[in-house]
Amino acid sequence: MKPNHLFAGVAILFLTQAIHAQAPPFSMRVQILNRVETPASGGTIAMPAEGIGIPLNASLTLTSTNTATNTVVTLNGVTFSGSADFTATPTANWPLSLTVASPAAGVGLQYTPSISRSQTARVVFDYTVTVNLPAGPTSTTGTLTLNLSGTAPEFVYTYTPLPGGNSTLLNNGDTIRFPATELFDTTTTLIVLANRGSGQGVVNSITYTGAPEFSLAGLPFPPALVEAGGQLRFQVQFYPENLPVVTGSVRVEMGGNRTLNFSVTGRGLGAEYTYEVIQKGTTAPLPAGGLLTMADAAVNEKSQAVIRVRNVGNYEGEISAIRVTGTSFTLSETPFTPAAILAGAALTFTVNFSPTKPGKELGKLRIGDDSFDLEATGLGTALTYSYSSAGTTFQLQSGNSVVFAPVAVGRSSTVRVSINNTGTAAAAVNSISATGPTSTTFTLSGVPATPANIDAGASIGFNVTFAPTTLGAISGTVRMDNQTFTLTGIGTAPNALPSYTFQGSSGNVDPLQQPAVGLTLAADYPLDLNGTLTLAFSSDVFSNDPSVQFATGGRSVPFTIPANTRQAVFANRATQMRLQSGTVAGTIVLTPGFVTSGGIDVTPANPAALTLTMPQQAPVLLSVVLASKTSTTITLQISGYATSRSITQMDFQFTPTAGETLSTTRVAINAESSFNAWYQSTASQAFGSNFTVTVPFTLQGDINKVSTVADTVQSIAVTLTNRIGNSASRTINLR
Numbered sequence: 001m002k003p004n005h006l007f008a009g010v011a012i013l014f015l016t017q018a019i020h021a022q023a024p025p026f027s028m029r030v031q032i033l034n035r036v037e038t039p040a041s042g043g044t045i046a047m048p049a050e051g052i053g054i055p056l057n058a059s060l061t062l063t064s065t066n067t068a069t070n071t072v073v074t075l076n077g078v079t080f081s082g083s084a085d086f087t088a089t090p091t092a093n094w095p096l097s098l099t100v101a102s103p104a105a106g107v108g109l110q111y112t113p114s115i116s117r118s119q120t121a122r123v124v125f126d127y128t129v130t131v132n133l134p135a136g137p138t139s140t141t142g143t144l145t146l147n148l149s150g151t152a153p154e155f156v157y158t159y160t161p162l163p164g165g166n167s168t169l170l171n172n173g174d175t176i177r178f179p180a181t182e183l184f185d186t187t188t189t190l191i192v193l194a195n196r197g198s199g200q201g202v203v204n205s206i207t208y209t210g211a212p213e214f215s216l217a218g219l220p221f222p223p224a225l226v227e228a229g230g231q232l233r234f235q236v237q238f239y240p241e242n243l244p245v246v247t248g249s250v251r252v253e254m255g256g257n258r259t260l261n262f263s264v265t266g267r268g269l270g271a272e273y274t275y276e277v278i279q280k281g282t283t284a285p286l287p288a289g290g291l292l293t294m295a296d297a298a299v300n301e302k303s304q305a306v307i308r309v310r311n312v313g314n315y316e317g318e319i320s321a322i323r324v325t326g327t328s329f330t331l332s333e334t335p336f337t338p339a340a341i342l343a344g345a346a347l348t349f350t351v352n353f354s355p356t357k358p359g360k361e362l363g364k365l366r367i368g369d370d371s372f373d374l375e376a377t378g379l380g381t382a383l384t385y386s387y388s389s390a391g392t393t394f395q396l397q398s399g400n401s402v403v404f405a406p407v408a409v410g411r412s413s414t415v416r417v418s419i420n421n422t423g424t425a426a427a428a429v430n431s432i433s434a435t436g437p438t439s440t441t442f443t444l445s446g447v448p449a450t451p452a453n454i455d456a457g458a459s460i461g462f463n464v465t466f467a468p469t470t471l472g473a474i475s476g477t478v479r480m481d482n483q484t485f486t487l488t489g490i491g492t493a494p495n496a497l498p499s500y501t502f503q504g505s506s507g508n509v510d511p512l513q514q515p516a517v518g519l520t521l522a523a524d525y526p527l528d529l530n531g532t533l534t535l536a537f538s539s540d541v542f543s544n545d546p547s548v549q550f551a552t553g554g555r556s557v558p559f560t561i562p563a564n565t566r567q568a569v570f571a572n573r574a575t576q577m578r579l580q581s582g583t584v585a586g587t588i589v590l591t592p593g594f595v596t597s598g599g600i601d602v603t604p605a606n607p608a609a610l611t612l613t614m615p616q617q618a619p620v621l622l623s624v625v626l627a628s629k630t631s632t633t634i635t636l637q638i639s640g641y642a643t644s645r646s647i648t649q650m651d652f653q654f655t656p657t658a659g660e661t662l663s664t665t666r667v668a669i670n671a672e673s674s675f676n677a678w679y680q681s682t683a684s685q686a687f688g689s690n691f692t693v694t695v696p697f698t699l700q701g702d703i704n705k706v707s708t709v710a711d712t713v714q715s716i717a718v719t720l721t722n723r724i725g726n727s728a729s730r731t732i733n734l735r
Helices: 002-021 672-679 683-687
Strands: 026-032 035-037 043-048 056-064 071-082 086-090 096-098 104-111 119-133 136-151 155-162 175-177 187-195 201-210 214-217 224-226 231-238 246-254 258-266 273-279 282-285 291-293 303-311 317-319 322-325 329-332 339-341 346-353 359-367 370-379 383-389 392-396 401-403 413-421 427-429 432-435 442-445 452-454 459-466 472-480 483-492 500-504 516-525 529-539 556-561 565-567 586-596 610-614 620-629 633-641 649-656 666-670 690-698 713-721 730-733
Touching: 026 043, 026 136, 043 056, 043 104, 056 136, 071 086, 086 119, 096 104, 104 119, 104 136, 155 258, 187 258, 201 214, 201 231, 214 246, 224 231, 231 258, 273 370, 303 339, 303 359, 322 329, 329 359, 339 346, 346 370, 383 483, 413 452, 432 442, 442 472, 452 459, 459 483, 516 529, 516 556, 556 565, 620 713, 620 730, 633 713, 649 690, 672 683, 672 690, 683 690
Parallel strands: 043 136, 175 258, 291 370, 401 483
Antiparallel strands: 026 035, 026 056, 056 104, 071 096, 071 119, 086 104, 119 136, 155 187, 187 231, 201 224, 201 246, 214 231, 246 258, 273 282, 273 303, 303 346, 317 339, 322 359, 329 346, 359 370, 383 392, 383 413, 413 459, 427 452, 432 472, 442 459, 472 483, 500 516, 516 565, 529 556, 529 586, 586 610, 620 633, 633 690, 649 666, 649 713, 713 730
């Protein structure tokens, strides 16, 4: 047991020494609005109030730093010294024991300043620390100290007229009276918010409501902070545009829901004018910027109006100038300017209207800074001319033109020409006509019967249609009595030609034929077309055939396609044209060309063509005739053609007369060189591939029943051959 007592004694000694050596076993946390501080014992907390009488609350949390479960910290009480504007209120009844499980206690702090000077206070907390030891509890006492420093702003308000005015104290609800200010001039008053307190002040907003003649200037961005001893300045400006008294209100909102409200009032100083018009013994008010309608006057006569200007303001004024504009308006009896007008006085002058033409006329009257519209009507007749195109109306003066939008050939554009009587009496139009390069270029429609009467303020109209037949600029005229205007338009390229097709023969054609071809557009075309169908021949054997041509002769033929139709029409109203195919192998190409009746070529850049083909063939025999016959000779004349312009062999088959015998019944002649010589000759070119050849035969031998050797032959069959094939056989009977 003895060693245990020794151990306990050592422990007691250690704990006792630790308690006497440590600082107060607390941490402090102070929260003021959004600000949090953790002061040590003896530290100071600043408490800035928003203003005198406005409380600032803070919360203080005391937390025991003891972590020993056998130790209890007890808050015994709080003592307070310093300014009575501070208070400290525990949130629970003391004495209050703090353990490891419940280590914190709260204290409410409040500062409600009664003055704006800086104030201080001290809060002292008494506490006891009790350690429960095996030998018994041991207690130690101590204090915890927190210093408080309080501040508050205090504003004083003054206003000073600028420049060089005296500063005057401004109280809530006061009215600042601005001096009478000349119109369109500015008077300024300086407002000063001076913080004579010990704390920072806040100005949340400065606003103005009321007459627009007052405005605020030099405002800071809100919220504005005003340090102790500092100032916030802004201006109230007065800019009168009229004479009457006007008012407004200024509101300054500060921290702590404090406000400063004051009113402003002022009036303008200057001249103010009213106007009157006197016509035919009657006086009427004339508002500034208004309309003065003067009495009508006949052309070259006059009407008048007297203008009276009164100064109804509170100060002498000056009229800088009196002027009038407008062709028929003049002034008389005007005072010299600048003209002074005392308050309550007046001056007069006269406006004259002397029209030189009928109709309404406008002008402007200017008196000082004020202007008035003038309107009067000249009595008489007057015609004006205009035209409308694409929704827009254009006036026509002498030398003007009626301009048409560009129009494609084949189409048209129409404008509406109007004749307006802007006078005050009826007028008459006796003739209306139009001319152009052709009778259809510019045409009229809807023309009223002439003579046409036009009442005052009324109008008549008619249509002019432009239908070009040629490209480029085109001019004409339109005439209305003695008024003539140029008509101008531009003809542009007509619509593209529709596609077209050929009718009739196509593909391969036989020699010595007359195939027929026609031409049809895929769609109606709005213009008359004059066309030419051109034939081109391309020989396959290097030799032209002049017989390849149209049936009417030549290698081109005209045709027409009437407007809004499709079919090509040739001579004699035929819808097809025949051509001769000839006898030479090759290609026949038919290509059309198209021109409008106005001479515009509308042929496609790559016109479609019709191709007819004459192939190379075996020779063709057209005839075999007996050219001559004697007792011993037979001469044949053979005609035919070979599209390849070549014949290599001629075959003759002899048939004997009945009762007679022929030792030779077949004769083959190599004719290539002879035919080549013919086809290569200049003489053959005119005949295509046609030929006529004479072949003589001499006969010898015995006879039985006939009279001569030549009579032993009953018939001869002829066949021609070239490299392509054999001709059909043709037989000639000799008996």
